[in-house]
Amino acid sequence: MKKIFFTLSIMGILVTSCSDEFLEKDPFGEITDEQVLLPENIEPLIISAYSILNGQGNEASNAFNSPASNWSFGDVLSDDAYKGGGGTGDQNQIHRMEIYTTDSQIIDVEQKWSVLYEGINRVNTVLKALKNSTEFDESTKNQRVAEMRFLRGHFYFELKKIYNRISYIDEEGNYFSNTMITSDEVWTKIEDDFNAAFTVLPDTQDDPGRPTKWAAKAYLCKTYIFQQKWTEANSAADEVIVNGGYSLLPNFNEVFLPDNDNGPEVVFAIQYSINDGSPNNYNGSIGDRLMPPGGPRYNQYGFLRPSQNLVNAFKTDVEGAPQLDNVDVTETDNVDPRLDVIVGRPGIPYKDLGINYEEDWARDLATYGPYGPKKRVISANDPNYLPSWPYVTAANYHIIRYADVLLWKAEASIELDELEDGRTYINMVRNRAKTGTYIQNLDGTADAANYLIATYDTAFDTKEEAIVALRTERRLEMAHEGHRFFDLVRWGIAAEVINTYLEKEKIQRGFLTGATFVEGKHEYMPIPQSQIDSGGTDDSGNSLTTQNPGY
Template sequence: MKKINKLLYIFAIAALLFTSCNEDEFLDAEPKGALNSSQLQTPEGIATLVNSAYAGLAQNFTDPNPAFFQPASNWSFCDVRSDDAYKGGGGVGDISEYHDLELGNIRADNFTLERKWKALYVGISRVNEALGALRDVSLEDVPLRDIHIGELRLIRGHFYFDLMKNFGSYVYIDESISFDEREKVPNTFNVQELWGHIEADFLDAIEKLPEQRELAGQVNKFAAHAYLCRTYLFQAKWDEAVIQADAVINSGRYGLFSDFTKLWDVDSEHGPEFIWSIEFSTNDGSASGNINWGNLLNTPRGAAYNGDNFHMPSQNLANAYKVDANGLPLFDSFNSSDVTNSDQVDPRLDHTIGRLGIPWKEFKDEVYNETWVRDAGTYGTLGSKKCQIDPTSPYMIKGWPWGGSPLNWPIIKYSDLILMKAEALIQSNQNLEEARSIINSIRERAQNSPYVKTLDGISDAANYKIGLYPSATWTQSYGLQALKFERRLELALEGIRFYDLVRWGDASEVLNTYIQQEASKRTYLNGANFVAGKNEYLPIPQDEIDRSGGIYIQNPAY
């Protein structure tokens, strides 16, 4: 089974030592420890607090079904609200709250929003508990004191970033605010101030973290640089984003895998493309391991997994992989017809999406077929393939939990980072040729990676072709169109697309066009709508507003 490193072992111990929050508690709940204050001020005690903060990244804070309703991957809050995915599962009534998110019928009493909010503040509370303990120790007592502060501030910045991109606002609480004072903190900070808190966490992490860590899963300063790049990109601070991206690129520590298929391989998950990932495991001493519960609902049915079949790719996404005679995307006409197995397509299509008649990873018993689909009448037959563990892997749990996987979830990959740099260069209209080279490097990797083969391994499973963008037609306008399309193709189903559309200002036009076109194939989308100025962000959970006694205010559009 998957090798367990020391960090993951400490995750398991931290989970036993700390209870986080139950359904009746909220963000001012104080973590409860089995260690007393004197024990916590030792290197071992501090390490337990720090690793409890790391464990919070998985957003598991209740049992049973720890992260079903608040996945750290954000597939339900991002992909399902975009043009990339349908909710899937056993019909529109199967977790109807996700169905409402997909249709844009978003209410403040949707319980999945409450769980997401709570999970993130449980994580923030763990971070602040650890930072508070570190205030009372010296470098002499805890030699890793400053490094711990750096990793904790990076983790906290990640949690606040997740709140910001989902809710458009948050309640800022740091380690200096006592538990009694937390319930009095409003959510009325301006956007610039809220981004400033996130930037400050990442900048301090850059200052305090080393370039290299002892254990896989521990963050270094380059993870902070990469996240700060993303933070600047969301604020359209193009020059600053390029500087942070270059800090990672010029380190020489990261790069693209030569093989696209290695991106979702347990044996490759600490390779050079992964800048920071959430660590998952099996064989760690617990009943089903520290598996990725947040994505567990998404495994297909069929002989390989027998899963619940949520997070199904949209027909629109599959169509986006069609290419012209030069192997380039069909920007304007890709959705004029539905892709077939005889169409010429980008080879990433069949690494990303399960299609009828096409083999599924290394599974040799049968090709992907209708038995793998739970409700084809509602959601069609496409399967989410990229983010699933290979069913032949010795690391996958057989039986319940169906398709249980130790596959890590990437928070930031190198491919995402260099595309962020390319975007910043294009948006600021500087060095367009370098941006083209970056995008082509992504496409060249796909071009040179193994293509999906027929079940007998003799020939390609489909008509694959991918070309590189020529310099002759490369302008700022064309480059931006290419960049946006490349981010969709390369990062599909990774909890990124919706947030990209929002920050580009494209969400209303793209998603309402998508709904209008897709509803002819998926009739349950009739009546769906994206409301500009409202649906970009989720409402503050009503339970949190009620508990605050009037301290919190609702997002204006709700």
């Protein structure tokens, strides 16, 4: 084991938002080592650890290279979205990610890694300060330790799912390179952090940006899901469902409104705010600032463009079941009503603006097609939207919402051959889409499209049928929330699904010509070359940090 030691400069910490209330604090000046251990000085360090959740690791406006929502890593890398923007040269490094020619030196690979490890750095600094502080109220200290362990679990989870072969650093400065710690050992450490958080955290928090006991248990469930520990995941999901107090909102189109940022469906979210006095409104959704879709009310950055394949996935048959034929949707087809909450489609009203989305909103229409992002774009009429640079919003990003937990429960049940339980929990999510309000035409006299959706009212005939239903439902419900690519990888079907997707999409979207997903390589990002270069060597001169396969 190699020891490394690091320091966090207290002067000039950029305090970005984690909660509209408890993070609105000013940074403080340089202080002594003894003063750091005082509660009034540890609390701002805690705030700085929360602040990095939004992906903003510096005072530039380029958190879109390390977005907390993972729109580029989780959506654009999948079959759900194109990069968008002003052609392939606009943020070309994301285009390279999209066509699977990523290398270890592009800025997104470097910056995402750097920001997540900066989060770990800040957490570890706090944990060491709390350990050495004798002035802190014991109960408050224990809770703050639990909060920090939750955050550390989150940062390491993100690193694990994006890069896989990661290094590990604890609060004492003990450093394990990716050749010194196994994948299972990293997962165990992540589990340990969420378990420790669950043991101490309260059921509820006065500050919505702080995690609760049940948020920790839900994240532990997610950790089990990614390891295919189905029994443990099933049990953890049960605990959250029974005890967490969460519920689905009646209407899917209300889930992403700022008014419901911390509502009953939200398990844990990154808290954003605007017009709060912070420099350049960097407390807003800075990582997503390239999403405004154009048109008469939005700036035309035009990134995160829905793929034709995603739109086709919402087509339903005469009974309201997913059709899954990947034939392009027409105006007369039946569609799942969630489609027009998630995707801006020509001729369909956009939010509450009183106008239809039209294809001329779309930047570089010839390259990226007519569709625009909609799900996490908020109304230009909403005071939580900033209509000037940097065009951010105060709408939170949901790291985990209750629909996630229900679908994890369904997935674990199916994998344990409890197909009826799986069907029950899939239907809970699907029924909300069925019974909620649908998007209406401009005069409010009819549905805006032929919406038809049904629940699964008969038992699944086989486990394979149940798995298809689960995976389809997760795609439809969670589209454009940064999860799709990571789901495909953990299911072991990324190469098959993405290469099938590319085969047709290349015909319509010429920028994808030459794109090929290589199994055993493209499931993970490369380790940043800077990390390999600076990671040191062993006594024989071998690098302590090695590259992922294929790069």
